[in-house]
Every structure is written in C-alpha cells, then in structure tokens.
Amino acid sequence: MDPVIFVEVFDHRGRMQRREVVTAFPVRLGRSYRNDVILDDPRVDPEHAELRVAPDGTLVLADLGSVNGIRRTRRGRRRPRIRVKTGTRVWIGGTPVRFCTADQPVAPAVAHATGMFADSGILQRGPGAILAVVAGLTVLAMGEGIGDTGTEANAAATAFGVTIGFGFLLLLWAVVWGLTQRGVVKRFRLLPHLAWVSLVAAALWLVSRLFEYVSFALPHWGWLEGAEGLVMFVGFAGLILGHLALMDRPRGPPRLVMALGIAMALEGMSLALGDFEEASENRTLTINAPVKPVPPALVAGTSIEAWSARMERVRVRVDALAERASTRRRKRDATE
Amino acid sequence: MQTRIRVPIPAALVCAVAIAGSVPSLAAQDQAPSRAAALFRRVSPAVVRVEVFDVKSNAKTTTGSGFYVSRDGHLVTNYHVVADWILDPDNHRMQVIGGEDTASVEVLTIDIVNDLAILHTGRRAPAILRMAAARPRQGEDLFALGYPGDLGIAIVQGTYNGHLEHTLHAQIHFTGSLNPGMSGGPTLNRRGDVVGINVATAGNQVSFLVPGERAGFLMAFADDSGYVAPEDYLPVIDSQMTANQAAYVDRMLAGEMVTTALGPFEVPTRPAPFFDCWGATDDDAAPQWEYVYHQCTTDDRIYLSDGYHGPIVRLHYTMVRAGNVNTFQFHRQLSSLLNNARFWMGGGDETTAFRCENDNIRVDDHAYHAVLCARRLIRLPDLYDVTFRAVSLGTRPVALLTTLRMSAVGFDNALRTVQTLLESITWTR
Numbered sequence: 001m002d003p004v005i006f007v008e009v010f011d012h013r014g015r016m017q018r019r020e021v022v023t024a025f026p027v028r029l030g031r032s033y034r035n036d037v038i039l040d041d042p043r044v045d046p047e048h049a050e051l052r053v054a055p056d057g058t059l060v061l062a063d064l065g066s067v068n069g070i071r072r073t074r075r076g077r078r079r080p081r082i083r084v085k086t087g088t089r090v091w092i093g094g095t096p097v098r099f100c101t102a103d104q105p106v107a108p109a110v111a112h113a114t115g116m117f118a119d120s121g122i123l124q125r126g127p128g129a130i131l132a133v134v135a136g137l138t139v140l141a142m143g144e145g146i147g148d149t150g151t152e153a154n155a156a157a158t159a160f161g162v163t164i165g166f167g168f169l170l171l172l173w174a175v176v177w178g179l180t181q182r183g184v185v186k187r188f189r190l191l192p193h194l195a196w197v198s199l200v201a202a203a204l205w206l207v208s209r210l211f212e213y214v215s216f217a218l219p220h221w222g223w224l225e226g227a228e229g230l231v232m233f234v235g236f237a238g239l240i241l242g243h244l245a246l247m248d249r250p251r252g253p254p255r256l257v258m259a260l261g262i263a264m265a266l267e268g269m270s271l272a273l274g275d276f277e278e279a280s281e282n283r284t285l286t287i288n289a290p291v292k293p294v295p296p297a298l299v300a301g302t303s304i305e306a307w308s309a310r311m312e313r314v315r316v317r318v319d320a321l322a323e324r325a326s327t328r329r330r331k332r333d334a335t336e
Numbered sequence: 337m338q339t340r341i342r343v344p345i346p347a348a349l350v351c352a353v354a355i356a357g358s359v360p361s362l363a364a365q366d367q368a369p370s371r372a373a374a375l376f377r378r379v380s381p382a383v384v385r386v387e388v389f390d391v392k393s394n395a396k397t398t399t400g401s402g403f404y405v406s407r408d409g410h411l412v413t414n415y416h417v418v419a420d421w422i423l424d425p426d427n428h429r430m431q432v433i434g435g436e437d438t439a440s441v442e443v444l445t446i447d448i449v450n451d452l453a454i455l456h457t458g459r460r461a462p463a464i465l466r467m468a469a470a471r472p473r474q475g476e477d478l479f480a481l482g483y484p485g486d487l488g489i490a491i492v493q494g495t496y497n498g499h500l501e502h503t504l505h506a507q508i509h510f511t512g513s514l515n516p517g518m519s520g521g522p523t524l525n526r527r528g529d530v531v532g533i534n535v536a537t538a539g540n541q542v543s544f545l546v547p548g549e550r551a552g553f554l555m556a557f558a559d560d561s562g563y564v565a566p567e568d569y570l571p572v573i574d575s576q577m578t579a580n581q582a583a584y585v586d587r588m589l590a591g592e593m594v595t596t597a598l599g600p601f602e603v604p605t606r607p608a609p610f611f612d613c614w615g616a617t618d619d620d621a622a623p624q625w626e627y628v629y630h631q632c633t634t635d636d637r638i639y640l641s642d643g644y645h646g647p648i649v650r651l652h653y654t655m656v657r658a659g660n661v662n663t664f665q666f667h668r669q670l671s672s673l674l675n676n677a678r679f680w681m682g683g684g685d686e687t688t689a690f691r692c693e694n695d696n697i698r699v700d701d702h703a704y705h706a707v708l709c710a711r712r713l714i715r716l717p718d719l720y721d722v723t724f725r726a727v728s729l730g731t732r733p734v735a736l737l738t739t740l741r742m743s744a745v746g747f748d749n750a751l752r753t754v755q756t757l758l759e760s761i762t763w764t765r
Contacts, residue, residue, distance in 0.1 A: 147664035155665075216705065219695045285677045285723060289694045289707040291670040293663040296730035299705075301698035304758055307706070308751045314693050314710045315747045318720065321688035322712040329714070333426075 003101060005051070005059070007037050010096040027051040029092060030064075043068045043093035051084065051099070059084040059099070068093045117245040124246070129195035133170075136198025140166045140205055170197050181247040192246045200239040207231060216292040218300050220310075237263035371526065375479055376491045379528050382463040383521055384434040385483045386413050386441070386455070388420045391427050401482035401521030401534065402432060404461035405555055409439075411455040412551045413520030414535055415446050416639045418453050422446065422569045423641055432457060444558040444565045448573050449505060449580045450550045451535050451639055453520075454558045465522055467548040468529035472496040480512055480534055480543075482521025490518070494541065496531065502612035502635045504584060507544045508532045514543035522548075536637075574716040577638065577744050581719070584636075584648055585749040593760040598628055598655040601728070601736045604760040607651065610634050624659040625669065638744055644686040644713075651757070652739040658732070666732050673737050674707065674727050687711045687721060696729070699758045703729040704738075708754075713744065722750035731763060 007027070009018045020037050029037045032046035039048065045066035054060050061082045063070050069078030071091045082090055086101040122128030145159030174194035182188040211228040215221065241259035253261075302310065388398040400417030404410065411432065421428040422443060432441045432455070439457040446453045472478065473496070480492045494512015510523060514537040522530045523545050532545025557563070566572050588611075593604035605613050613632040621627065631652040639645040654673060658666050692709040706726035713719045721743050728736040740757060742750050 146662065147668040217696075285679065285690045285692075285709055287675045287677045287692060287707050287709065287725065289671070289674055289692075289705065289725075291667050291674060291705050291727055291729075293667045296703040299696045299703055299729060301696040301703050304697055304699055304755050307695055307697050308755060310695065311693060311708050311751060314691055314708055315720070317691040318688050318710050318712040319717075321691070322714045322717070325688055325714045 003053075003059070006100045006102075006104070007051075008098040008100065009037070009039065010098070012094065012096070014096070022051075025051065025053045029097070039092060039095050039097075041093050041095045044095060045093070048092055061090060061099075066093070117242065123192045123195045124189075126191065129191040132195035133191075133198045136170070136195075136202040137163050137167055139202035143205060143209065166201070170194060170201060173197050177243045177246075189246070193243055196242045196246060197239065200235065200242065204232060204235045207235065212290050213292050213294060216290060217294045217298055220300065220302075233263060233267055236267065371477075372479060372491055372493055375524065375526070375528055376481075379463065379465060379481065379522075379524060380489055380491075381434065382461065382465045383481045383489060384411065384432040385486075385489075386411075386417050386430065386432050386520060388418060389429050389431070390420075391429060396486075397428065399483065399486045399517055400519040401517065402455060403481070403520075403522045403530070404464045405466075405551070406464060406559065407461050409457040409459050409461050410444070410555060410559065411441065411457065412522075412533060412555065413453050413455060414533065414546075415448050415451045415453045417520045418443055418455070419639070419641055422453075422573075430455075434462060437462075442565065443569070444563075445554060446569060446572060446576075447550065447554050448576045448638065448640070450546050450554075452533065452546060452551055452554055454551075454554055465524070465528070465530050467552045468525055468527075468531050472525055472531055474498050477526060478510060478512065478523050478531055479526075480510065480514060480518060480521060480523040482514075482518025482534055484515035484517045486517050492518075494523075494543070499547075500544070500635050502610055504587060504608075504610045504634065504636050506547050506550075507535070507635070508547055510543045510545045511541050512543055513537075513541050570715050573640070574718060577640075577716060578718045578746060580638070581648060581745045581749060585745065585753055588649065589753065589756050593756070595760060596630070598630055598653055598736065599657060599734050600731070600765070601653075601655060601734075601761065601763045603630070603653050603736070603738070604757060605630065606632055607649070610636070611649075611651075624661050626657040626659075628655040628657075629653070630655075640713075640744070641686060643682055646682065646743050648743055648745065649753075650739075650741040652741070654737040654739075656735045656737065658734070661733075663732065666735075670727050670735055670737070674705070674725055677709075677723065677725070679723070679741065683711070683721070686713055686715065688714060690723070697726065697758065699761075702761070702763065704758065705729055710747065710750070716744075718746055719744045720747050720750065721745075722747065724750070724754045726758070728763065731765070736761070736763070
C-alpha cells in the first residue's frame with residue numbers, strides 16, 4: 001500500500017503557504033498545471049521533480065532535469081535525487097518544501113494569548129496601543145512634573161524632559177523585544193511592546209511612589225523595604241511575561257519560567273552592581289529620607305524617648321562596621 | 337551659606353607650606369627692636385625644632401617647634417606636631433634640633449583637648465623657659481618664637497588680646513603672624529616668661545595660643561616621680577576626648593535654652609555662652625522660595641589627626657518659606673533639603689562609613705520627620721560622629737529644617753542633645 005504523504009509548501013520567509021495530501025505515487029511537482037503539486041515560483045521548472053516509491057519501499061525525490069535543481073538547503077549543492085523521510089525539507093527551485101507522514105511529531109499546543117495580549121487585544125491594535133503609550137508617558141510626565149520645585153515653566157520643561165527621556169528608554173526596551181520577536185517568529189512588532197512597557201513602567205512608578213508614602217508614614221515597618229523589592233520584582237517579571245505573551249509563538253520552556261528566569265538574571269545583575277556601590281561607599285554622608293505630603297495626623301510618630309531607644313540600632317550597626325575595620329587593620333599590621 | 341571666614345586652621349605642619357613669609361609687625365620695627373633682639377638672645381637656646389620622620393621614606397612628615405621647661409630635658413610642644421608619631425609609632429620617629437644639637441625624644445604625656453604634649457630628651461636643657469605668673473593686659477607686647485616653614489628660628493612680635501569669646505577651653509587671641517611650623521613654640525611676655533603656646537592661625541595676624549598654665553598643669557602631672565609614660569596613647573586619647581565631650585555636652589545643656597524666632601518657629605539658639613551664632617536670608621535663589629539660615633557653633637576644635645579635626649557641635653536651622661507652590665512641590669523641596677547633606681566630613685581613615693535611620697518624632701503636638709546618621713571612630717570605641725536632621729511636618733507653607741552635627745561625641749550624649757533640642761523647639765500654626 002502506498003503511504004499517505006503531506007506536502008507542505010513554504011514561502012521564502014519560512015511561513016507555510018499550503019499543505020497537500022498525496023496518496024498516489026509517483027507525485028509530480030512543478031509550475032505547470034499538469035502537476036500534482038503546483039509550485040508558483042519562476043525558478044521552478046514546469047515539470048521539476050518527482051516523488052517516487054523506491055523498490056525497497058523508501059521515498060525518493062528525483063530531479064527531472066530542471067534548471068535550478070533540488071537541494072537540501074537553500075544554498076546547498078544540487079542533487080539528482082534526495083531520499084525523503086518524514087520531516088525532510090528540500091528546496092525546489094526557490095521554494096522550500098517539507099514532506100511529512102502522519103507520524104510526523106508536532107509540538108504541544110501553546111496557550112492561546114488572551115485578553116489584551118491576543119492578536120485582537122488592545123495592545124496589538126494601533127489605536128489601543130498608541131493610547132497605552134500616551135497614558136503611560138502621561139502618568140510619568142505628570143508625576144515628575146507636578147512636583148517640580150521650580151516655576152510653572154520649569155515644571156512643563158521637566159514634564160517634557162521626562163517624556164523624552166522615559167520615552168527614549170521605553171522605546172529602546174521595546175526595540176529589544178521587537179528584535180527578539182523577529183528572531184523568534186520572523187515578525188518585527190514594535191508598537192505592542194512599546195504599549196506594554198509604557199503601561200507597566202507607569203504602574204511600577206506609581207507603586208514605588210505608594211511605597212514611599214507608606215514608609216514615610218510608617219517608618220517602623222521595616223519589612224516594607226523587602227516588600228517593595230518583592231513587588232517590584234514581581235512587576236518586572238510580569239513585564240517580561242507580557243512581552244513573551246505578545247510574541248505569539250514562544251518556543252522552549254513555559255513563558256512563566258522564562259519570565260522569572262530573565263527577571264532574576266537582570267535583578268541579580270543590578271544587585272551585584274548595588275553591592276559594588278555599597279563596597280565602594282566612602283565616608284560621605286548619604287541621606288535618603290523623602291518627605292511626603294501626608295497629614296501629620298496620619299503619620300506614625302514616636303515619642304522622643306522611644307526614638308532614642310530605637311536609635312540604638314544605628315550604634316549597633318556602626319559598632320559592627322568599626323569592629324570589622326579594626327580586624328582588617330590588625331590583619332594588615334600583622335602582615336607588615 | 338556659611339558667612340564665616342575666620343575658621344582657625346591648625347598652624348601645622350608640613351614643610352612645603354613654608355612659602356608665605358611672615359609679615360613683620362610694624363610695631364616691632366619702630367618701637368622695640370632692641371627689646372626683641374635682647375629677648376631673642378636670651379631665650380632662643382630653649383626653643384627647638386621638633387621633627388617627625390616617616391620611617392619608610394626616612395623624610396620629614398611634620399615639623400613644628402617646642403621649648404624646654406626643665407633642666408632634665410622636658411619639652412612642651414603641640415599634640416598636633418607629634419600626632420603622626422602618637423597615632424602610628426611603628427612607622428614614625430621623632431627628633432628635636434636645638435642649634436647644632438640633634439637629640440632623640442619621647443612623648444611623656446599629651447593633652448589632646450588643649451593640643452599639648454610633653455616630650456622628654458635624655459639631655460640637659462641648654463636653657464629653660466618659665467610660665468608667666470600673671471595674665472598680660474590687653475595690648476601688651478608678646479613675642480612668639482618658632483621655626484616657621486622649616487626656614488630657621490624666628491621671633492614675631494604681636495599683642496595680647498585676651499581670651500577667645502567663643503570657646504569652652506580658653507585660648508589666647510594673639511595678634512601676630514604665626515605660620516606653619518611655629519606650632520608648639522612659646523609666646524613670651526617682655527620678661528621672657530611663657531604666656532602661651534603657639535597653636536593655630538586664621539591668617540591676617542589673627543593667631544591663637546594655648547594658655548601657658550595648661551602646659552604648666554600637664555608638666556606638673558608628667559614630672560611626678562611615680563609617673564610612667566603610657567605605651568599606647570590611643571586609650572589616653574579616648575579617655576581624654578570622652579571626658580571632654582561629656583563635660584562639653586553637660587555645659588551646653590545646663591541651664592535654660594535661649595530661644596529666638598525664625599518665622600513662626602521658636603528655636604533654641606546659643607546653647608551656651610561659648611557658642612556663637614550667625615545668620616543669613618536668601619530669597620533670590622529661586623523666585624518661589626525664601627530661606628533663612630541660623631547657625632551656632634563654637635571655636636573649640638579637636639585635632640585628632642590630619643584627616644580628623646573640627647568643632648564638636650554645630651547647630652544649624654534652615655527656615656523655608658514657599659510662595660505659590662503646590663503640596664507636591666513643597667514636599668519635594670523639603671526632601672531635597674533634608675537629603676542634601678554635602679557637609680565636609682573629613683575623617684580620613686579614622687572613621688567608619690555612616691549608617692542612618694529614618695523616623696517620625698512627636699514632641700507635644702509637633703511632628704518631625706527625622707534622620708539620624710552616625711559613624712564611629714574606629715580606634716576610639718566610645719566616640720561617634722552624629723548628624724541629626726529633622727524637618728517639621730504640617731507647617732506648610734513654611735518648614736523648619738534642623739541640623740545638629742556633633743563630632744567625637746558619646747552616642748548617648750548626642751541623643752541627649754537631640755532630645756533637649758527638640759523639646760525646646762516650638763511653633764504656632
């Protein structure tokens with residue numbers, strides 16, 4: 001019995017154009033309308049090649065004396081015959097063709113992106129995406145501009161500068177993802193990525209301001225700093241997850257794993273840089289105590305006595321630093 | 337911001353500073369040439385050059401002056417002249433040169449608060465100087481001796497102008513040109529008795545002397561037959577500085593705080609009579625903002641090392657008054673004022689890095705956002721540099737930024753000072 005073969009015809013960018021089912025052999029491929037599989041390519045001969053069943057039962061694609069021949073790869077050597085198994089790709093003239101049997105394995109299904117990440121979602125369509133970019137940049141520009149301490153003209157200039165500065169950074173980030181997407185699925189999409197990063201950046205900016213307010217009002221909640229770090233990390237991982245979701249055909253490990261992996265790698269890098277800064281910290285005084293417009297009634301304040309008791313922790317910390325420095329000094333003196 | 341220019345700098349040290357020639361006093365040329373010459377002939381054998389060498393390079397790191405006070409070879413000089421040796425004796429050595437004669441020397445005792453040290457050579461002194469029994473009268477001629485800029489011995493005539501007003505520890509205001517290298521040398525009255533020890537200058541003939549009786553006390557202490565010089569001076573420095581800051585803070589906090597009005601705020605000023613306060617208003621920096629500065633400090637300085645010296649207490653207020661700005665702008669500006677802490681901190685290798693803690697403090701019905709930063713002196717376990725800053729909350733469109741900086745203080749004393757300070761600040765809405 002002759003096998004059932006699927007002949008898949010691709011365009012030169014790697015996208016599948018057609019899939020034909022053939023059951024009767026030999027199968028003729030070429031540009032003329034007498035062929036079993038018609039290839040619409042000026043570099044394909046009217047009768048170009050034939051897929052036959054060899055006496056041993058295997059399949060062989062044979063060149064029928066064409067101008068451009070058949071090859072295994074685009075720039076490969078032309079061959080008179082190519083043995084065909086399931087999944088074999090060949091170039092016929094300028095057209096890539098793949099032969100599969102019903103046993104050809106396929107990748108498991110990926111979850112269909114839904115909501116705003118779907119092809120029909122708000123981020124993927126022009127007006128929605130542009131709106132998202134404008135909204136994100138407006139939040140950032142307003143947020144920075146409204147608190148500018150100069151004149152009104154200064155505030156406007158700040159807002160404008162923030163728009164340009166943030167806009168450029170966001171664009172750069174979106175271009176990286178656009179290029180990544182092009183590498184993965186041969187499709188360069190900038191606007192959806194720009195829209196997504198604008199929204200997330202604005203959201204993270206608002207969240208970090210919120211944390212500033214809360215830690216200003218409640219300075220004793222020491223865990224806030226860790227919580228902020230965690231929230232920012234989750235937000236960052238979510239940002240990357242969204243970019244992956246926008247790339248509609250991810251390969252390899254699940255998106256969530258990839259997003260967490262990338263976020264952790266970038267976070268680790270910034271932590272390492274932070275550590276480096278900490279280590280090179282010299283004896284200058286750096287105060288980081290933002291003052292926020294919170295009514296004094298809502299601010300958790302301690303009595304001066306309780307404050308004094310609490311400041312013991314500063315003494316403990318600098319004592320530890322001094323101990324470390326003395327130990328280092330003793331070691332250095334000992335080596336001299 | 338700082339309007340003061342008369343910051344005394346230690347009249348130290350390094351020989352390379354020696355270019356500026358001393359300006360001879362006009363009075364010296366006209367009225368008393370013979371007196372200065374006669375005095376110089378008589379006392380100069382007692383005045384020596386004190387040199388501290390770096391062992392590795394075998395070259396001078398510091399030169400200063402000193403003078404004999406006993407036939408057995410006891411010398412008085414400044415602590416800061418021999419500080420390199422005291423802080424790192426393994427890598428330094430000292431010698432004194434008098435005329436053609438060079439002798440090795442050891443430190444017997446120090447008084448870091450008054451910047452004095454008693455040295456001892458094994459030799460007999462060629463001549464000695466005695467401490468003056470009585471204080472001079474203002475305007476009286478004094479004669480400072482020493483080795484300015486390592487150029488050779490010099491005598492400088494000047495006048496006695498009493499004690500400085502803004503110090504807890506007495507210092508004599510000497511109108512005469514002290515120059516680097518003369519530190520540790522004597523300043524004498526007409527009879528040739530020591531009135532003070534050259535210690536610092538603010539330029540333009542404004543110079544400072546440690547009163548001679550301080551050296552007298554120290555000498556009496558070191559000359560006691562049972563006295564043994566310490567092996568390691570760091571514990572001595574630690575205990576002297578610790579005792580000093582405790583006394584300083586006690587004196588500062590004793591008695592009622594005098595307050596002054598800064599806009600709607602009543603703030604303590606001149607914590608003690610030995611404090612001196614200065615102020616300024618800046619309303620042209622930005623159209624919407626007015627800043628009023630008020631700061632108090634003293635002329636007392638502690639010299640520990642080349643990298644660590646300065647006054648013990650600095651109190652500074654900034655009152656901000658905002659024009660037509662929104663609450664975000666107002667608080668953003670407060671943040672930048674509070675976080676802008678680019679003070680000169682010095683410290684060299686003597687201190688750790690700073691660590692800070694933020695908090696909100698309530699005193700009566702007044703609230704502050706406060707930050708306390710501290711660092712410790714690495715080799716002096718009881719002493720810290722503490723910077724406290726607090727900004728008043730709920731006082732828009734005005735706000736008060738209070739800054740208290742204390743150097744080489746006990747941690748508890750710093751907290752105690754902050755507490756007294758905040759309890760004395762009031763305002764009306």
